[in-house]
Amino acid sequence: MEIIYEILSLDSEEKIKQVKKGEFLQRTGELSTSVFLVKKGLLRSYTIDEKGKEHIFMFGSEGWIVADNVLPGEKGELFIDALEDSVVTPISKISPPKSDFQKLHKRIGVLQKRIIMLMSASAVDRYNHFLETYPDIVQRVPQRMIASYLGITPQALSTLRGEIAKGK
Amino acid sequence: MEIIYEILSLDSEEKIKQVKKGEFLQRTGELSTSVFLVKKGLLRSYTIDEKGKEHIFMFGSEGWIVADNVLPGEKGELFIDALEDSVVTPISKISPPKSDFQKLHKRIGVLQKRIIMLMSASAVDRYNHFLETYPDIVQRVPQRMIASYLGITPQALSTLRGEIAKGK
DNA sequence: CGAGCGCTTGATTGAGTTCAAAAATCGTGG
């Protein structure tokens, strides 16, 4: 469950990592030097608090970036693992191509939206927003992970879904 | 309360904006092309939700960056105004110096920490964390703004402070 | 002095947690 395969493609500088379901790209406390562009599959980044509870920070499927957003070379504060067999391209945090400036901005924008949602929206609103934002991801992860992403318990999500279904 | 003075310093490319207390650097819906490095004073960025409630996104004092983290040229989703008479340096989002890559990373890191706090910590913990992180800002803003930053009501913060004081 | 604003305090309400147990789903080995 721990081995990560690394392959250097021949025709370009692009490195490819294959990550099997359940494997980790990073653990809390490990040195974080890369950001990962997801080519295929689905990954998540998350923390575990003092009580042992998981809090999913971000999901990342095709085209998304998954990263622990600490400074290059600092110890990471997130776990990153694969929810499906996946393929990612590691991008160095030290000297990324200038074209990645745009991507960095985009990432910040996503975080900003997430904070605004957490602060100003109810669990129901956050769930509906999640459905709109990640229509493809909903079917691919268990409810309890969506709950963790929304910042509520699986029980609360279940109840909430029941009420939304009834309300229609 | 609305006029923003703009001065071009002679010896360098560095632009300086003076912002009087209460003046806005940006309003929701306006085009957002700059990020602001705070030279002096104190500013805040915030949203207003459907119910008219303010949610402070970030404070920024000397050395910090205050920004609406949308893509260059997009419409902003935050208000930014000055809580004290301030001086800022606008940094273009389009072609920032490469040295700012580091700052961008730092900004993302701050956002990540904020999300983790919002998701995993109680109001008391968030308040204590705020005190540690911004010891200088606490004395400079009214309680109700700290409450807004923490994501709770001023009443809840008052109660919480009373209990912390008693508990010592 | 009075009006307005901000902070505090208390009572009530409500959204979400925790605890517990039943029902549904998934995965694996036979």
Added chain:
DNA sequence: CCACGATTTTTGAACTCAATCAAGCGCTCG
């Protein structure tokens, strides 16, 4: 393909934290 155990989802009751509603206090400023 079926059966079994394990995990996930659902449902319900009791509880908790923070929101809301409301009133009172202390300040400042006109």
